[in-house]
Amino acid sequence: STADIQTTLRRTQGLPWVNTIAADSSGHSFFSQSQVLPRITDELAQRCSTPLGRATYPSSGLAVLDGSRSDCALGSDPDAVQPGIFGPGRMPTVKDAPYVENSNDSAWLTNADAPLTGFERVFGTVAAPRSMRTRGAIEDVSAMAAKGRLTVGDLQDQQYANRAPAGDLAAADLARACTALPGGRAVGSDGTAVDVSAACGVLAHWDRKVDTGSRGALLFDRFWRRATAVPAAELWKVPFSAADPARTPNTLNTSAPGVTSALADAVAELRAARIALDAPLGDHQGVVRNGKRIPVGGGTESLGIWNKTEPVWDAAGGGYTEVSAGSSYIQAVGWDGSKCPVARTLLTYSQSSNPKSPHFSDQTELYSGERWVTSRFCEKDIARSPALRVVRVHEHR
Structure with a gap:
């Protein structure tokens, strides 16, 4: 469930830089910019920035602090797994919105109908121009959310x-x-x-x-x-x-x-x-x-x-x-009422970097033809695979 994911993120704070986006079979959605970030508040940056930091922090969120002053230490949040980083309670998070989306931009317009504001500058910009990719994705995802009752096929088409x-x-x-x-x-x-x-x-x-x-x-x-x-x-x-x-x-x-x-x-x-x-x-x-x-x-x-x-x-x-660079691992996942998820995946670079492997370019060719791989989660689905091959491994004594 999305609640399990949020609990794990709070407990481990194990992601250095990526966003987390999830949905579950109960209809819950979730987004979190749960990243390991130094605990640089806007107040700290204003009080302790060097001349260089006074230029870089507002423009890019990169702080340069005066390390000679003890009062410029990063401090600690009570829910953080270690001192000097932001705790989970201060991370931009969205739960149960009609859609959540992020295209390598700040969290501000994760859901454009309910923008995220009030976070420290180090988390990203707000009220500033978005990338063309973010703008296009907001248009597409909000339209899909308005349509509702999406299938995995809809995600594949998108x-x-x-x-x-x-x-x-x-x-x-x-x-x-x-x-x-x-x-x-x-x-x-x-x-x-x-x-x-x-x-x-x-x-x-x-x-x-x-x-x-x-x-x-x-x-x-x-x-x-x-x-x-x-x-x-x-x-x-x-x-x-x-x-x-x-x-x-x-x-x-x-x-x-x-x-x-x-x-x-x-x-x-x-x-x-x-x-x-x-x-x-x-x-x-x-x-x-x-x-x-x-x-x-x-x-x-x-x-x-x-x-x-x-x-x-x-x-x-x-x-x-x-x-x-570009699209790499792609997945379109949903549910059809059964116990197993419906999933289509693709690894655009293919599975092997060995030119002699049959998997050196197989999924790249699928990507070129706009096709997918059927992922099989349940035993019955695995058993039905026409490519199933069973190898029994044992240890020689």
Whole structure:
């Protein structure tokens, strides 16, 4: 149960940095930022910060304290497992909300309908812009919660939905601005005029997804990586509002310096790499295993992609030729009224790092095909597995 999980977290305080999200078969949900954090209160940071700490603590939550003063010691919470760290009672926690969600952001909008506030700065920011991935996830998860009566199949569909929230916000405006460019040309960051007219239709017809077959996704991705270097105050017409954090900022400011030049640079880059502007994403984003190329969907976090893929760009190699990070262990779990959970899992990197193993790329290929592994918990489920093999191990005496 989620209560068991909370009890264990309180008793052990055994997690150095990750969040915990859980649900149980009784309908309870749970989130906790139950991390081992030094007991740095805002009051302590204000009183004991060095000049460097006075700059770093408000901006990043990184404290630099005056170690020469005994009154600047970290202190202790009565429920902490050891002195110098925060106790469980001071951790951001949500219980029994209609949904809980976190996409490597602070706990503030774990449930956007009931934001978490009142915690020390070291736990993360509040009332500040969220990542595009957090914004997209809030939209998707809140919609799923509103629908209700979800199945494991719904969770599986969400994993591979591959919607690009940044594309939903910006692609149409960019396509219109592209069409309006005099002579269909934009000036790149190096001052070179680039014919971008062919990109206008590609952007307009892109399906706003990062599936392996999505045409225009690669072009927008290469544009967006440059466009996000434009300060947010210039990039968006509607600024961030803490009163509407999941939907702001919005409305691309196509007249901002750097926006059309980012498009020109992206077009020039793809042409130099001999990649068609409307090439399917999977033709130029994948991994190689034992000489076999495996196309991979998903996209970078700045696009807001749920199915995160952080690929490595190699223009000479034909695009994104490897993946450095992203979706790793994935699970979709639920209950159907029986004693056993219904679970579908996937390890995107596959189970073995040995190129000679049959499990070196098997689940990576499943991931490429948007498929899953059926996890079997109960004996009857294990016995029904067509791949069941029983090995009896004994000790020689």
